[in-house]
Amino acid sequence: MADENPDQGSAPGTVRPGGRTARVRSAVLDAAGDALAEQGFAALDLGDIAQRAGVGKTTVYRRWGSPTALVADLLLDMAEQSAPRTDTGSLLEDLRANARLVQGTLSDARQGPLFKAVIAAATCDARTAAALHRFYETRVGEWAGCVEQAVQRGELPSDTDPHEVVRAVSAPLYYRLLTTGAPLDEAAADRAAEAAVAAARSGAYVRR
Template sequence: MSAEPGTVRPGGRTARVRTAVLRAAGDVLAERGFAHLDLADVARRAEVGKTTVYRRWGSVTGLVADLLADMAEQSLPREETGSVLGDLRANASLVRWTLADARQGALFRAVIAAATCDERTAQALRRFYEVRVAEWAPCVEQGVARGELPPGTDAKAVVRAVSAPLYYELLTTGTAPDTPAAERAAQAAYAAAVAGVYVS
């Protein structure tokens, strides 16, 4: 079976082309939204051949899927502070920073909007969050091992509980969450976890 378009990651010129194309695609999404994402325009912006883009990614949704995979890989690793609350605060701070960033925040809004009407984009977005949640889940698991949280706590559910209100604020108000919002999200998820809300 052949690989999905855009998922082969050799080095050299091919890697440089991929980097340039994904950067251009992200720029278009942030500036104009999913509806205006066009492979020919992306090729022009990336200064690569249109045929190369069509052959490698095949479609706009293939390009978005690869962009999300790349973003998941490039996201900052988890920060371990020695306590569950500290780790959840670090996670909330990273999510807040991402959503407040002029390019990243606009890009996420565009991709989330596209995911509501395009199944392949929705699948790619789910994979992105699976990677990011799995990156931070060990912080909660370590908290369980230290006795900070009840045994059986669903680590991934706790991590999702931190970011959910921050994304909701962005999507419902159009305004990126601020630092107090990130602190509230971390505190609320932690309090719920301590109370056993996330015990499976």
């Protein structure tokens, strides 16, 4: 995913600033994340966010303008702040690290509800959906390098789609989060990675 705003162009909240403006942005995005985790997207209110962040309401309205633009900026910041991928020299170990990162995020007391709220919002708001899609494309693109290296080492068929392999790692974890309510543990993460690697080695993700 390119670092661009879902609405295209230079909409508010899309340029990474410095100095005091950076501190304001950080405080507002933290407050927005807390509010999403606690109340969901439907209750997101810029005035409440300003109060939580300890900044002027006018500042928040001028910079972001709408809850949707604020969520888009939050997702952009989350993508930028996410941990870099590992490089162990082993596809299974790399993807196990990826799965455990996803598992740790989704089982976190704050991050899990936050992602649920954003995913729910994306089902009925096109701008939020676009921002969420770009967030995941950024993260999948980051970790696709693990699969590309595995192809170069001869671990996988030459025409394997790296992005599909990475998506296959996190898909069962999100499914479990959203449909079962069962706890996400490291064993679930490891199974997801092992299943994705086995499928990739069998040629399941070869481009057709």
